[in-house]
Amino acid sequence: MSCARPESSGGVARPVLELRGLSRRFNGFLALDGVDLEIRSGKVHGLVGENGAGKTTLMNIAAGLLPPTRGEILLAGRSVRFRSPREAAAAGIGMVHQHFMLVEPLSVVENLLMGRRSYGWWAGRGRAADDVRRLSERLGLRVDPHSRVEQLSVGERQRVEIVRALLGETRVLILDEPTAVLTPQESEGLFAAMKRVRDTGTAVIFVSHKLEEVRRVCDRVTVLRGGRRVWSGDVKDTSPADLARAIVGGEPPPPAARKPVPPDAPVVLRLIDMDAADPESGRRLHRLNLAVHAGEIVGLAGVEGNGQDLLARVIFGLAPLSGGRVELRSQDLARHSTSQRLALGLSHIPEDRSRQALVGSFSVAENFVLTRHGRAPFCGWGMLDWRAVTAAAAAAVRQFGVRAASIESPAALLSGGNQQKLVLARELSGDPRVIVAHNPTRGLDVAAAAYLSEQLLRHRAHGAAILLMHSDLDELLALADRVAVLYRGRLLPTEWPNTTREHIGSLMLRGGSAADSSVSLEGHDG
C-alpha cells in the first residue's frame, strides 16, 4: 500500500509548514527516506505509524533538534534551516516531547522564562505569570504558574509543556505521543484543547500510534512506515481498515489465543497490608493487598508517579517496608536480600533498561550472568567459571534472538530492542516463578514488542505469576487477566474484563467517581 495520494485541499493558501524529501541517517541506519509532508494552518494533522517508523525523528527535525541529512524545510514558503530548537521556536514551531524538558526544582514560571529574552534579564515573574494564566485559561488547561515542577503530576507537566510551546507566536504545535501518559479523561481534555488551538489558526501535528484517537481528533492524516510516507489524506475519506493496513503494511495479525486462568491456581506472590514510603520522592504505598496466582497476568494500571516504581522496588527488597508483608508461596520475604529473592525465582524487568537492568560497559555475556554471578554453575568457591558463562550466554542469545556483534561486545552498543531481549533472556531463562515487569514495551518497535508479549504469554502458560505495570492502558488491557488501579499509592480493584476502559481511566485519574466518561479537565486538577 504505497500510493501517496495527492494533496486534495480545499484550494486554500499554501501550507504553513512543508517538509520536502527529508532524509536522516544515523551512523549508517536510514531512519527517514525522502519524506514529504504538508501542514496547513487551522487544521489538526495526524502523523501515525508504529514505534520505530520515524515519526519522532521527523518531528525532531521539524522542531530544530536534528539537522536533516537531506531535504529541506519550508516555513510559509521560505526555506529555513534551524540550528537549534530555540531557532525553531522563535520561528513559530513549538514541540511537546514525549520526555518533558522541565527542570524539576524550578517553578513553572522559571522554566518558561529560560531562554526567553522577551521577559528581560530580571526574572520578571509577574508578567510571565500573567501570560501563563491567560493562555492556560484560553486553552482550558489549568496551570499554576508558581508551583514547582517536581510537585506536579505527569498530566499537569504536560500542560506546562503545551503552554510553553504556545507562548509567543506559534504557528505550528507538535505533540509527540501525548496520550501515552494520560488517563482517558485527561486525553479528552487534551483533545478539547487541541481543537481550541486549531481554531485560533495554529496548525497542530498530533503524533500517535493509536488509530482511534487520530480518527477522532484529526482533520488530515499521514502514515509513516519504515521511514517512508505511505499514505496521506483527509480522515473523513479514509476507513479505519485502510489506515490500519497502511500502518502495518498488510493484514494485522490475529490476537494470540489464550487459555483462561484455572480457578484452583495457587497464589504465588502475595502482598499483605503493605506500607512503604520513599523518603526521596515522597511517594508512599498504603495498605496494599494483592494476590497473584500461578498462570495469570495481573495488570496494574496507573498514571506514572503513583507508586509503581516504589512497589517494584519493595517487592525486590530495594526499598524498605514500613508495614505489612511480601510473601512468596506463603514464605515471608522480609529477611531475604535482593539477591536471595532473585535466587528464589523472582524476576524483574524494570522500566529503564539501560539504567536499571544492564551495565553498559559489560559484555553481553557478563550482563547475562549479572543476577547469578555468585551462584553455581557460574561460580564455584568464589571463582568465576568463564567457560560456563560463555556457553550459557551463547545459548540464551541464540534462543532469544539477541542481535549483537559478538557475545563479548558491550551491551551499550546494542539497539533498544536487542537490549530488552537481552534482559528477557536473562530474566526468563531461569524459569522464573514470578515476573514483575514495568513498562516492558516502552520504546520498542512492533516486532520486539510482539516478541515480548509472546514471551510473557508463554511463561503465563507455563505457570508463572506475572505482575505487569504499564502506563499505557491499552497495552496493559491487551495482556492482563485481571486489572487493578494504582492510585496515589493505593490499590483499587476493578471488575475487568467486566468493566469499561473509561471506568478504569476514571479510577486512574481520580481514584473513583461516578462512571462519567465525558468529564473535561476544567473542573478539577489531575
Place this chain on the structure above:
Amino acid sequence: MTNLRTTSLTLAQTLAAMSCALLAVIPLLWLMGRPGWTVVATLWEGPFGDRYRFCDALGRSCPLILCGLSVAVAFRCRAWNIGAEGQYVCGAILATAVGVHCGPPQAGPAWITLGVLIVAAALGGVVWALVCALLEVYRRVPLVLGTILMNFVATGLLSYMVYGPLQGADRSIPESESISPSARLLTLVDGTDFHLGWYAAVLAAGVVWFLVHHTSAGFALRAVGGNPVAARFAGINVGRVTIAAMALSGALAGLAGGMQVAGVSYLLHVQAAEGFGYMGIAVALLARLHPLGVVLAGVALAMLDVGAMHVERTTMLGVPADLATAVKGVLILAVLVFSSAAVSRRLNRLAAGERA
C-alpha cells in the same frame, strides 16, 4: 574481556599520552630559561645511565605499584579514594611501631617480625580507609572529600607520633628509632633502594588481577563501577562492595607505607608522607585501572622520578625534582584526553578505515 584490537588501541593511546606529556614540558623549560632537550636527555639518563640508579628506580616502583593497585581497585567501583596518602602514612606508622618494639631480644625469627609488621601496616591502611568508607555508605559523606580531609588528619597524626610517642632517643629530631634488623626487608642490590618488597608488589598485582577478573567478588566490583543502579537491581549490595573495595584499597596503600619503612628508610620521620599516595592516582590512570598494567605504569613513573632527581642533582641545569610532579599532572591530563570518547572514536575510525 578485551580483544586484541581494543588492547592495542589502549596501548597506543597511553604511549601517545606519555610522549605528549614529556614533549609538553620542553617549552615550559624553555620559558624558564632552561635547556629543554638537555633536561629530557638527562631525565632519560637518570634511570638508564647507571646500574645503581636503575635499581633505585625499581625500588621506588614498589610503593608506586602498591599505591597504584590501591587506587585502581577503588576507582574500579567508583569509590574515589584520594586518600591513599593518608592510608600509606598510617601503614608506615604502625609498621614503625611494630619494627621498633620488636628488638632482637624479644624477637622471634625474622619472618615472624616481618609478618607482623606487614599485617600491621595493612591494618593501618584498612582502618584509615574504612573510616571514610563508612562515612560514605552510612552518612553520605562524599568519599572524595572525606579521603582528602583524612589525608590532612594523617599528616597531623604523623607529626604527633614523631614528636611524641614514637620519637627516638634524640629529642631534637622529629624521627623515630630505627627498626630492628629482623624487621627489615632484604636489600637485593647493595647501595640501592631495591628490596625484596618489589617482588611482593608484583605478586600483589597478580593477586589483585585474579580477584578483579576471575572471582565473583571482582565481578560485583566491576558491576558497581559500571552501573551502580543496575548492580543494585541485580542483587549486588553496593554499600558492601564499596566498603570491601575501600578496605582492600587501604590495605594496599598501608602495605606500601609499611614496605617503605621496612625496606628503605628503616625509620619514621616527619617527612614520611612523600606523596606516593597521590602518585598512585597517576599510576592507576596510566594503567587504565588494570592491575597488571599498574606494574608497568609503576615502573615507568618510578623511572621518571629517578630521572627527575638526577636532573635536580645535575646542578648546572637548575631544575628541581618538582619537574616530575608537573610531568605527572600533564600526563594524567594527556591520558584523559587520549582515552576520551572523542579521540577513541576517531582512532577507531582510522583503524577501520585503514582496513576497509
Place this chain on the structure above:
Amino acid sequence: MTTETVLFLTQQTLVLAVPLLLAGLGELIVERSGSVNIGIEGMMLAGALAGWAAAVACGSAWAGAAAATAVGVMLSALFALVVIAFRADQIVAGTAVNLLAVGLTGLVGARLQEAGFDRRPPVFFERVGLPLLDRLPGVGPGLFGEGGVFHQHGLLYVTVLGLVGCHLYLYHTRWGIELRALGENPAAAEAAGAQVNIRRTWAVLFGGACAGLAGAYLSIMYTHRFHDNMTAGRGFLALALVIFGRWRPLGLLTAGLVFGAFYAAANQMHVAGWSVTLARHWVDVAPYLLSLLLLALLARRASAPAALGQPYERPHD
C-alpha cells in the same frame, strides 16, 4: 575573655574566612552549573605564587592580583578543555590539575628564588578601615578604626558583595535560572536555548578566577610572601563549605564564617602557649576534623544539583 579578645577574634574570623569564601563562591557557581572542580587547591596555590611574583616584579600589588586571577583562569581553562570538550572524568582531571600546579609552582618558585625574589622587599595590599565610621562615638574605633573588627582588606567586602550578588543572580535573574538548569537538567536547558557546554565553560573560568585571586589573598594580603604549600588544604575546605551551605550563597557565607572563626580560635590557642605541647599537631588538623564531623552530621546529598559531575553530550553529535 575580654572584649578586646572577642573583637580581635571577630576580626580574625573575617580575615581568615576570605580565601575560603572567595574560592567557595567560584566553586558554587561551577557546581551549580554541573561540574566538580577539585583542582581549586592547585589553582589557589598557583595564584598565590603568581600574585606574589608579579607584585614583586612590577612593584604593584594590583599587578599581583591581576596575575593571580589570570593564572587561575588559565589553569581552569585547561581543566575545562579536558572535562567539557573531551568529557573526561572530573575528579581525576581535578587531581591532575593539583599535581600540575604543585609541580609548576615548585619549578617556578625555585627559579624565582634563584633570581633573588625572596630577598626583594615585599609588595602587598594594606588593610582599609572604613574612613568616616571610625568617628562614631563609643564603638567607632573598636569596630571601624585601626585594628578594629572591620579593618579588613577590600577583598572581604568584594567577596561578601559577590556572595549577595550571586544569590540575586541565581534566584532573580534569567541567566541565573538558566545556570541552575544546567546543573539540574542540562537537556532541558539546551532545549530552551542555553548552550550547556559553553556556559559551563564560562562557569569553570569564573571559578578559576576566584580561586586564583583567593590564592593571591594569602600571599599579598594576609601574609606578604609565598612559601611552599601555603594553601594547606583551603581549596579542599572550600569544597566542603559549598556542601555545608547546601549550594546556596548565603549558606556558604555562614559556613565560611564558622570556619574562619575556627581558624581564628586555633591561632589564638597557638599564641596562648599551646605550641609547646603535643596537642599543637591536633590543633593544626582541627579544621579538617571539624569538617569531617560536620559533613557526617549534616551532609544530605539530596540537595546537590542533580546533574553534578556528569558531562553533557548533545544527543545528536
